[in-house]
Amino acid sequence: MSLSPRFIAIILAFLISLLTTTFLAFVEGTTRSMLFVTSISAFITSFFLVLYTVDILVFREVNKMYRTIHKLKMKDFNMTPRKKLIHESNPMKTINDEIFVYVTKKQKEIDELKKLELFRREFLADVSHEFKTPIFAAQGFIHTLLDGAMDDENVRERFLIKAANNLDSLDVLVKDLLVLSQMETGDIKMNLMPVDIRLLTMNIFERLENIASDRNVTLKVKPDDLSEVWVNADLDRIEQVMLNLIENAIKYGNEGGKVIVHFNESKKQVEVSVRDNGPGIPQEHLNRIFERFYRVDKSRSKERGGTGLGLAIVKHIINAHDTKIAVMSKPDKGTTFSFKLDKVVTNNAPAELPEQTVQEGID
Template sequence: MSLSPRFIAVILAFLISLITTTFLAFVDGVSKGMLFVSAISSFISSFFLVLYAVDILVFREVNKMYRTIHKLKMRDFNMAPRKKLIRESNPLKTINDEIFVYVTKKQKEIDELKKLELFRREFLADVSHEFKTPIFAAQGFIHTLLDGAMDDEKVRERFLRKAANNLDSLDVLVKDLLVLSQMETGDIKMNIIPTDLRKLTLGIFSRLEHIAKNRNVSLKVKPDDMPEVWIKADADRMEQVMLNLIENAIKYGHDNGKVIVHFSESKKYIEVEVKDNGPGIPHEHLNRIFERFYRIDKSRSKEIGGTGLGLAIVKHILNAHDTKIAVMSKPEKGTTFSFKLEKAYHQQLPEAKTDDVVNQLNP
């Protein structure tokens, strides 16, 4: 029921009139006419007094507060249409609802800002640490050479190579940070063309063959009855995605293990899975492995190498392809990264190389 000021005034005036008339009825010598006049006069006077008290002193002040909150809410959140809110005739209930909604949303904003602040502090600490290691190492080698080690030809060459390796690592880190920043701000545009993902994967296997041999890890593409896997994607960026996932599977898996890239197709999509039979990822880390610089085992990650940005870049590249990456892992049973990409329908030209076909499809 809508509790308007007039409705409240009528109810209260009627009750006051009823009580007054009831008391007068017990007084000797009071006639029915007098009771009627008393009832009417008390009702009218009570009605106007209550209406003034409720409407002027309460409702109008509350409405001012409501309009202020409403303006703030409309500006901050673009909430429900103004007409719908103003039709509410009980400002006491409305202002309570508005304050609750407004405070709830502001609290969410505050919580989000706290998370961002914590993330910013962690990111700055991680960046400082990642930059410090190669810079200090290269600085140490160069200062050692300047202090006299330069005269020894063998020491000079060895120290210069180590300094160069550390500076190369720093260069890779800066490039990854730049790519990640451009991804997050949308500065990098995807060049979507038909791409044979199976051929691209086999090319990555060739590039990583020496790493796999060092750990005796077998690399396999399945199924065998899919000689071509055509998708709509940015070929360069998808190569970056597959390189990161396959290289991680080799480096963080067991020696004498295996890495399988599995393709399956539906009516509209190709599903890609990169599997290994390594030690797996503990459950408490699964939600954070796509964060920048997040490492599960920091000591082992340092030995293996890498910038700690690979999976973050993978996530952003796949998001730019309107898809998401998922991960499933069980201790000592391996890890599987999976995602879906839209199929590309391709008719291969006779006696044409795949690269030539791609060039013809994307002049």
């Protein structure tokens, strides 16, 4: 039932008139004419008094509040049109519900902005730190040479090599940041084509052979009987993904351990997994390892190189292939990164991969 100001005024005026007339009926000497006049007077007076009170002091103020909410709200809030407010069975409850919905959504926006602000501060701090290290190192070597060490031929060559290495690291960092920025803004488009990901993996094994030998790590592809695995992917980008995951598995796994790349084929997709038997990643870090510059063990990560952007780039590349990357890890059991790619069944696929151009050393 609609609780308009007029309806409320009529009900309350009738009740007041009824109570007044009933009370006077018990007073000795009261005539019917007096009761009739009193009843009509009480009804009319009460009606206008209640109508003014409810309409002017309550409903109009509520409508002002409602109009304010409509000015502030976003289009997707799906609020009830203002003109229907007075026809609600409980307008105060309606306005309360609308305010609750509005405040809840605004609070979510505020929480999200706080998270973004925290992320921005952390990112700026990380970028400043990552830039500062190679710049200060190269600066120190060069100033040492300018201060007189240049006269010593052995010192000069050694310091110049160290300065050049630090500047090379800075160059890799800048390039990784540029790639990541282009990925996030969608400026880089995937050039999908048939790719033999098994052959690509074997080529990467050859490129990382020296690193694996230094740590006595065995590299293996499973199943053993697969001669080729064709997927639909961007060759350069998927090579970047595999290079990053395999190199990380070698660097952060156990010395004398194993790195296994496993291909699991179904009718439409191929699941690719890169597994090591290293120390694993603690559970509290799993949700953050794909963040920019995030390192599980900062001291060990620094010792083994890398920009800290590799896994963030990997995530964006895999997402650009309309799939997701997953990670599973147990302490002292190893870590497995896995993702799925669309399978390609063709007899006309290229037999060889073009020259590899992806940079090594991505962390």
